[in-house]
Amino acid sequence: MTIRIGILGYGNLGRGIEASIQTCDDLELAAVFTRRDPSSISIKAKGVPVVSVSDIALWADKIDVLILCGGSATDLPAQTPEFAKLFNVVDSFDTHAKIPEHFSNVDAAARSGKKVALISAGWDPGMFSLIRLYANCILPNGKDYTFWGKGVSQGHSDAIRRIPGVKNAKQYTVPVQDAVDAVRSGSNPELSTRQKHLRDCYVVLEQGADPERVEQQIKTMPNYFADYDTTVHFITEDEFAKNHSGLAHGGFVFRTGSTGWNNEHKHVIEFSLKLDSNPEFTASVIVAYARAVARLSAEGQSGCRTVFDVAPAYLSPLSGEQLRAHLL
Amino acid sequence: MTIRIGILGYGNLGRGIEASIQTCDDLELAAVFTRRDPSSISIKAKGVPVVSVSDIALWADKIDVLILCGGSATDLPAQTPEFAKLFNVVDSFDTHAKIPEHFSNVDAAARSGKKVALISAGWDPGMFSLIRLYANCILPNGKDYTFWGKGVSQGHSDAIRRIPGVKNAKQYTVPVQDAVDAVRSGSNPELSTRQKHLRDCYVVLEQGADPERVEQQIKTMPNYFADYDTTVHFITEDEFAKNHSGLAHGGFVFRTGSTGWNNEHKHVIEFSLKLDSNPEFTASVIVAYARAVARLSAEGQSGCRTVFDVAPAYLSPLSGEQLRAHLL
Numbered sequence: 071m072t073i074r075i076g077i078l079g080y081g082n083l084g085r086g087i088e089a090s091i092q093t094c095d096d097l098e099l100a101a102v103f104t105r106r107d108p109s110s111i112s113i114k115a116k117g118v119p120v121v122s123v124s125d126i127a128l129w130a131d132k133i134d135v136l137i138l139c140g141g142s143a144t145d146l147p148a149q150t151p152e153f154a155k156l157f158n159v160v161d162s163f164d165t166h167a168k169i170p171e172h173f174s175n176v177d178a179a180a181r182s183g184k185k186v187a188l189i190s191a192g193w194d195p196g197m198f199s200l201i202r203l204y205a206n207c208i209l210p211n212g213k214d215y216t217f218w219g220k221g222v223s224q225g226h227s228d229a230i231r232r233i234p235g236v237k238n239a240k241q242y243t244v245p246v247q248d249a250v251d252a253v254r255s256g257s258n259p260e261l262s263t264r265q266k267h268l269r270d271c272y273v274v275l276e277q278g279a280d281p282e283r284v285e286q287q288i289k290t291m292p293n294y295f296a297d298y299d300t301t302v303h304f305i306t307e308d309e310f311a312k313n314h315s316g317l318a319h320g321g322f323v324f325r326t327g328s329t330g331w332n333n334e335h336k337h338v339i340e341f342s343l344k345l346d347s348n349p350e351f352t353a354s355v356i357v358a359y360a361r362a363v364a365r366l367s368a369e370g371q372s373g374c375r376t377v378f379d380v381a382p383a384y385l386s387p388l389s390g391e392q393l394r395a396h397l398l
Numbered sequence: 399m400t401i402r403i404g405i406l407g408y409g410n411l412g413r414g415i416e417a418s419i420q421t422c423d424d425l426e427l428a429a430v431f432t433r434r435d436p437s438s439i440s441i442k443a444k445g446v447p448v449v450s451v452s453d454i455a456l457w458a459d460k461i462d463v464l465i466l467c468g469g470s471a472t473d474l475p476a477q478t479p480e481f482a483k484l485f486n487v488v489d490s491f492d493t494h495a496k497i498p499e500h501f502s503n504v505d506a507a508a509r510s511g512k513k514v515a516l517i518s519a520g521w522d523p524g525m526f527s528l529i530r531l532y533a534n535c536i537l538p539n540g541k542d543y544t545f546w547g548k549g550v551s552q553g554h555s556d557a558i559r560r561i562p563g564v565k566n567a568k569q570y571t572v573p574v575q576d577a578v579d580a581v582r583s584g585s586n587p588e589l590s591t592r593q594k595h596l597r598d599c600y601v602v603l604e605q606g607a608d609p610e611r612v613e614q615q616i617k618t619m620p621n622y623f624a625d626y627d628t629t630v631h632f633i634t635e636d637e638f639a640k641n642h643s644g645l646a647h648g649g650f651v652f653r654t655g656s657t658g659w660n661n662e663h664k665h666v667i668e669f670s671l672k673l674d675s676n677p678e679f680t681a682s683v684i685v686a687y688a689r690a691v692a693r694l695s696a697e698g699q700s701g702c703r704t705v706f707d708v709a710p711a712y713l714s715p716l717s718g719e720q721l722r723a724h725l726l
Contacts, residue, residue: 197536331416338671347657350658361535
């Protein structure tokens with residue numbers, strides 16, 4: 071059975087989903103849905119229609135899983151519950167603090183539509199969450215550390231761009247190497263916010279803007295920068311376009327802990343990602359979970375799930391026998 | 399509900415299980431079963447009976463999960479199917495090539511007894527297998543690498559001890575740093591057996607044995623050493639006892655691959671373990687899966703499972719709500 075995938079939203083993530091589907095023999099892209107004028111969008115996949123989201127209900131029987139590629143701030147809180155009534159869906163909702171509320175809304179919608187929804191797929195939340203869960207269960211007596219970067223933080227870049235006089239900006243979150251090394255050594259350090267990450271900012275100014283004032287405003291901005299060691303580099307628009315257009319990211323999850331009758335043995339669990347393209351890797355995780363969602367739905371399940379609720383074998387196109395023979 | 403655990407076999411692994419259970423509020427050790435004379439065994443847990451394995455059937459209603467701590471060569475192929483008829487069981491069967499056969503035998507037994515059995519829990523097979531599976535599903539276009547060590551290989555140590563003139567021996571498997579670095583860089587190297595691991599041997603000779611002959615016999619031993627760069631150190635029995643009695647181990651799993659319409663973006667997924675005590679960490683994984691097995695059984699499931707078949711949330715004592723709020 072080929073699993074028919076729909077994509078809603080053709081930005082960086084939607085394009086990553088499109089590319090990822092072509093590497094999977096058991097999946098096919100059925101349609102791309104957009105809020106824009108469909109004729110304004112040219113996609114890479116051959117022979118796949120681009121459809122206005124206002125016609126999406128007509129596709130209820132032609133799509134096995136709809137992948138929602140909108141943003142977590144305003145798109146997904148509305149879209150995922152709305153479309154989970156009609157389709158099996160996967161999203162990458164990543165506002166950690168609002169996950170319980172989002173889960174509850176999506177669960178009610180998916181149950182009412184007898185569909186399966188999986189929220190918060192990606193790498194954090196997603197793969198990092200899985201490692202945190204497994205590692206917590208294995209080492210109950212231990213401590214978690216998550217480091218992000220080096221990579222672009224969209225939220226911090228946006229915050230800089232809101233400062234008057236700033237034309238463009240990119241903010242890199244950088245894990246502090248000494249902190250990573252201390253954690254890796256198993257010494258269980260207590261680390262302040264400032265000790266874990268640096269913030270590295272590349273800023274293009276509007277003509278006539280005062281660099282000292284802008285730098286001061288960035289470095290003292292509460293929540294975003296005030297608690298961090300922040301470096302501000304002023305660059306030209308050309309330099310910005312040339313050196314700061316990439317979407318690389320990554321990070322580290324550690325759990326360090328001890329076992330033994332007297333906690334005499336130390337252990338370090340480390341997981342890391344080094345990603346050339348954050349949206350394409352996120353898309354690849356989502357696509358694997360879309361396969362799982364199609365299977366759970368075919369079994370007659372319904373309701374909201376997260377990566378914690380899905381047995382890993384559901385992600386693979388291989389049979390249980392093949393997995394046991396080759397990957398166990 | 400407290401989950402009542404039985405341990406069969408009180409060696410390094412059984413003692414690790416005993417220590418791990420004491421860190422889990424929802425688990426209790428109900429009994430330790432042994433093939434030896436129970437009066438010859440003194441365990442650490444207070445008030446827990448040591449029982450002859452010949453009386454184990456009397457405990458069918460007093461134990462929720464029986465953990466089998468025997469070896470993969472001869473114990474588990476017989477024990478796991480035998481006891482899966484009477485108990486929910488977990489084992490750490492680690493002969494990769496024989497997993498399909500073992501699975502099939504255990505599955506038939508567990509179904510006949512309406513019990514749940516989980517085989518091959520630990521870190522490899524186990525955690526490393528999980529990472530291989532997740533990483534393969536996310537990066538279908540990629541390459542796997544597993545490195546073991548630095549740590550003791552029991553099989554290789556035994557092979558050295560069988561050489562005439564050898565009194566005692568320990569063999570460390572050591573990953574080659576250049577190979578690990580090349581994989582970590584994302585360069586997708588082709589690595590021969592010799593390029594991936596070194597073998598480091600510490601040998602105590604019988605009086606009068608010829609070191610040159612023993613070293614030659616080790617280095618030319620087919621399968622075990624001939625394909626590796628092997629170093630042999632002759633040491634005294636005192637030095638052996640002092641420096642080579644530890645059970646540390648660890649290793650690395652990598653998957654490197656690419657995404658994008660033209661595979662233009664590279665990604666590196668890395669997972670590593672650094673373990674002071676191989677048996678205690680293995681025990682900690684097994685205990686988490688014992689919790690999962692008790693729950694699957696309470697749901698009315700039966701048959702054989704592996705780590706691939708168990709949704710991660712089943713491993714945790716926390717509720718779905720707690721997991722989503724704190725670990726996702």
